[in-house]
Amino acid sequence: MERIGVLTSGGDAPGMNAAIRAVVRTCVYYDMIPYGIYQGYEGLIKNDIEKMDAGSVKHIIHQGGTILKSARSDAFKTEAGMEQAWENIQENNLDGLVVIGGDGTFTGAMRFGQKYDFPIVGIPGTIDNDIYGTDFTIGFDTAVNTVVEAVDKIRDTATSHNRLFFIEVMGRDAGFIAVYSGIAAGSEEILIPEEDRGIEKLFDSLARTSKRNKSSRLVIVAEGDKNGSVYDLEDRVKEEFGDRYETKVTILGHVQRGGRPSCTDRVLASRLGVLSVEGLREGKRDVMVGIRDRSVRYTDFEKATKQNPKMDDELLRIADIISI
Structure with missing residues (x-):
């Protein structure tokens, strides 16, 4: 050799x-x-x-x-x-x-x-x-840290305007980025391809936090989640809760691949x-x-x-x- x-x-x-x-x-x-x-x-x-x-x-x-x-x-x-x-x-x-x-x-x-x-x-x-x-x-570690940094910044806006953010992260077949960043950034719900726990679980979580008058809500969604795209989720939440939430969508995309x-x-x-x-x-x-x-x-x-x-x-x- x-x-x-x-x-x-x-x-x-x-x-x-x-x-x-x-x-x-x-x-x-x-x-x-x-x-x-x-x-x-x-x-x-x-x-x-x-x-x-x-x-x-x-x-x-x-x-x-x-x-x-x-x-x-x-x-x-x-x-x-x-x-x-x-x-x-x-x-x-x-x-x-x-x-x-x-x-x-x-x-x-x-x-x-x-x-x-x-x-x-x-x-x-x-x-x-x-x-x-x-x-x-x-x-993986760098990507997760990139996501957490971005989500921390998004939470500042979410808190200032009482908004619900759906944040899509990479993970077509695996939800490791979503789970690790979701825990580290304090998201209200994490949706991943490995576990399809149904849209009802998301609704229950949002209803629970609504009663507590939380000033911001973040949902981390792996791109391969079985409930559909982040835009589909946003539409279904609007159908379920009406005007109770002002919703926004952020797709982090390839920014997760870059950086030192x-x-x-x-x-x-x-x-x-x-x-x-x-x-x-x-x-x-x-x-x-x-x-x-x-x-x-x-x-x-x-x-x-x-x-x-x-x-x-x-x-x-x-x-x-x-x-x-």
């Missing part, structure tokens, strides 16, 4: 640069040669590959996004695309790959690694925290970057490296992509108790 390629794929996440930095510098530490692959699997197909050194990753640990850029590649899903990628790997004499991304990234890595018997280790980088095999993914990574994400990314290279050196392949219960865990790509992390029921119970 002398030459290792590293790429980022799928949606960007704060902390990816810290992971790239750790991979490159770990290679240098072990007298290996790191190669950066630009635009994810698309760059692997187009041979957009560049030799790197310790200086290539200076001053990036604090930057959001990814210096290697990221892209989704339909071509990599085809036999011709994978064949071209394999030819470029051989041309550059790469001995292994580190791929940083989420479910789609690991699915592609699993298919490619098995087809060509090529060692690949994955690092979970996604703000949604929806990868099985690790307690937290790179980017938090200390937690920088440390996690650095740790996983080092462990990914050491895993390849030890003969690991077709696995994702993660941290569970403060210990290193290597999880097969198949399990990481096929199983979903379970929402913590205790967090949901706590959210219900402290939202009264």
